[in-house]
Amino acid sequence: MSKIKKTFENGKAFIPFITGGDPNIETTEKLIYAMEKAGADLIEIGIPFSDPAAEGPVIQLANERALLAGTTTDDLFDMIKRVREKSNIPLVFLTYYNPVYTYGVKRFLEKCKEVEVDGIIVPDLPYEEKDELAIQCKDCGVDFIPLIAPTSNDRISMIAKESEGFIYCVSSLGVTGIRDDIKTDISTMVNRAKAVSDTPCAIGFGIATPEQAKELSHLADGVIVGSAIVKIIEEKGEQAVDSVFDYVKKMKDSIR
Amino acid sequence: MKKGRFNQYGGQYIPETIMNSIIELEDSYKHYMNDEEFNKELDELLVTYAGRPSLLYYAEKMTNDLGGAKIYLKREDLNHTGSHKINNVLGQVLLAKKMGKKRVIAETGAGQHGVATATAATFMGLECEVYMGEEDTKRQALNVYRMRLLGAKVHSVTSGTKTLKDAVNEAMKEWTRSIEDTFYVIGSVMGPHPYPTMVRDFQKVISKEIKEQILKAENKLPSAIIACIGGGSNAIGAFYEFIEDKDVRLIGCEAAGHGVETQMHAATITKGSEGVFHGMKSIFCQNKYGQIAPVYSISAGLDYPGVGPEHAMLHDNKRAEYVAITDEEAVDAFEYLSRIEGIIPAIESSHAVAHGIKLAPTMDKEDIIVINLSGRGDKDVAAIARYRGANINE
Known part of the structure; x- marks a missing residue:
């Protein structure tokens, strides 16, 4: 069983997302330790991209800040190498395909293996195109984590059958960002996946409050929160570490 | 070979949310491309509304002045709305209507595709x-x-470089929000499959007409x-029916901006590398980490860091040539053709036109060059005046 799958055995998982290098690589490293201490079960690190087409304004700006600070894919690998001297928490990259493709798929995945990145989420690599990356992921022991969306319907079984790590359930149409109200019939989505696969399901897009997290955690195996955390980093910059710790702790406690 | 591929290029690199759509x-x-009714309706629109076929005009004065190959201009500028964009838009908007969509969205650079889409939608x-960079x-x-x-409602896009690439980003984001009732009318031979093929099919009428017209006028194919x-899109439209005619040189002119040796250009094939962006694998201007590069051209319609996947293939297969033309050369050609x-x-x-001016004198009088005049220049007059240091009210 992969390290990611195992994480979901300790109750409902809380999965925070931050953009790597926002506002700088040193702060990202500190945030990883703080979030782990606060109870995060798995951490998603975004590789900053010039044109993050699935992101709302909050994470889009984080991408811009990280790139402005000069963050590169190699900086993230180096940082994770340092993290691995102190922490064993499951880490997952969220990245658009182009940074992986231009780095070289094989070279990128070997680097993931070397520094122990446990999984990869690529929002612009759907089921039909995934083989050019997913097959090599297997060789390197990196879980290729698929997404399912409110519009996926009968595609869910096909996607879930070949899933690894966990399944990222997109809660709403549109881009990432905080929403007051999530209307999608998430339990139907999750049930369709569960019918064909034992891969854990985590819900993301739009979640910000402990109440939302608690409610949604009943429908799946974990919740993912990005924009709400990135917003704190936007406001406090390098000083965000304590506030992010408090927020993650509050969120994790709400789903225990 | 997977569907929607041109060699390794093309594909469907898009979020899962959009896949079913x-x-x-x-x-x-x-279904509709083989539907007699649909094609009849579209052909009729192209004739009665867009004004097709467009003229193939023998530019005699230009030919005599340059002293070489005979020059013809394919007058897509005479189409309704002033460019080739209407060919594709009438096809896509008619398709949207057949599919029962209530709303269309589009990106635009120079505004020609936006104007064409707004026209077809209201019609x-x-x-x-329409999404347009600020x-x-x-x-x-x-x-x-x-x-x-x-x-039409025009959204001014303020993210990123505030140009065409960012307008595409925002249109794609809006599409994932409103996927159920909205049709995204892409303006060029780019994006995920089936767009590069579909847009090419709607634009290939240009080369079909050129072939008929030049055979009638000259009884031979152009050089x-x-x-x-x-x-x-206008390039593939003008090339397509000649791809199998190996003696016809196909030449695409990219924007070199201030020069391909500077950072201020949009010469994707000349300077770019393979990548995956805006739903397709193709060639893009980018750095070694895959960050898409800011591009520049005096021309808002060429100011894009990528190129359609079929062009990437034609380049690799050496079937088409791609050259880069600077702002200065383009402005000179703008003035030259006007006069x-x-x-x-x-x-x-x-x-x-600028490349035609360079090429014609190097060829024989027996040779024929067809330049695709993809659009008219009224929209550019104020910008060219500014370029030459005159400030006029639009």
């Missing part, structure tokens, strides 16, 4: 919203007003066809 589009397109009774809304203020006049290229033939070309098309 893209499959629906693919199926609908496959066919659909709502229309920088381009300034460069092409006239077209912004035209779109509003036609009843070369020249077209400007941003995403590449010598009394035709004001779009600044985009002026890139093709």
Whole structure:
């Protein structure tokens, strides 16, 4: 069983997302330790991209800040190498395909293996195109984590059958960002996946409050929160570490 | 070979949220492209509304002045709305209507695709919203007003470089939000499959007409066809029916901006590398970490960091040549054609004219060059005046 799958055995998982290098690589490293201490079960690190087409304004700006600070894919690998001297928490990259493709798929995945990145989420690599990356992921022991969306319907079984790590359930149409109200019939989505696969399901897009997290955690195996955390980093910059710790702790406690 | 591929290029690199809609589009397109009724309706629109066939005009004065190959201009500038964009838009908006969509969205650079989409949408009774980079809304203020006049809502995009690439990003984001009732009318041979193929099919009427017209006028095929290229829709439209005619040189003219040796250009094939962006694998201007590069051209319609996947293939297969034309060369050509033939070309098309001016004198009098005049230049007059240091009210 992969390290990611195992994480979901300790109750409902809380999965925070931050953009790597926002506002700088040193702060990202500190945030990883703080979030782990606060109870995060798995951490998603975004590789900053010039044109993050699935992101709302909050994470889009984080991408811009990280790139402005000069963050590169190699900086993230180096940082994770340092993290691995102190922490064993499951880490997952969220990245658009182009940074992986231009780095070289094989070279990128070997680097993931070397520094122990446990999984990869690529929002612009759907089921039909995934083989050019997913097959090599297997060789390197990196879980290729698929997404399912409110519009996926009968595609869910096909996607879930070949899933690894966990399944990222997109809660709403549109881009990432905080929403007051999530209307999608998430339990139907999750049930369709569960019918064909034992891969854990985590819900993301739009979640910000402990109440939302608690409610949604009943429908799946974990919740993912990005924009709400990135917003704190936007406001406090390098000083965000304590506030992010408090927020993650509050969120994790709400789903225990 | 997987569907929607041109060698390794093309594909469907898009979020899962959009996949079912893209499959629906693919199926609908496959169905209607072979539907007699649909094709009849579209052909009629092209004739009665867009004004096709467009003229193939023998530019005699230009030919005599340059002293070499005989030059013909394919007058896409004479189409309704002033460019080749209407060919594709009538096809896509008619398809949207057949699919029962209520609303269309589009991105636009120079505004020509936005104007064409707004026109077709109002004509066919659909709502229309257009995404345009803030920088381009300034460069092409006239077209912004035209779109509003036609009843479209224009969104000024302030993210990233505030140009065409960012307008595509925002249109794609809006599409994932409103996927159920909205049709995304892509303006070039780019994006995920089936767009590169579908847009090419709607634009190939250009080369079909050129072939018929030149055979009638000269009883032989041209030696070369020249077209400007941003995403590449007018170029593929002008090339397509000649791809199998190996003696016809196909030449695409990219925007070199201030020069390909500077950072200020949009010469994707000349300077770019393979990548995956905007739903397709193709060639892009980018750095070694895959960050898409900010590009520049005086022409908002060529100011795009990528190129359609079929062009990437034609380049790799050495079937088409791609050259880069600077701002200065394009502006000179803009003025030259205005004075010598009394035709004001779009600044985009002026890139093709500029290459024609270079190429014609190197060829024989027996040779024929067809330059695709993809659009008219009214929209550019104020910007060219500014380039030459005159400030006029638009």
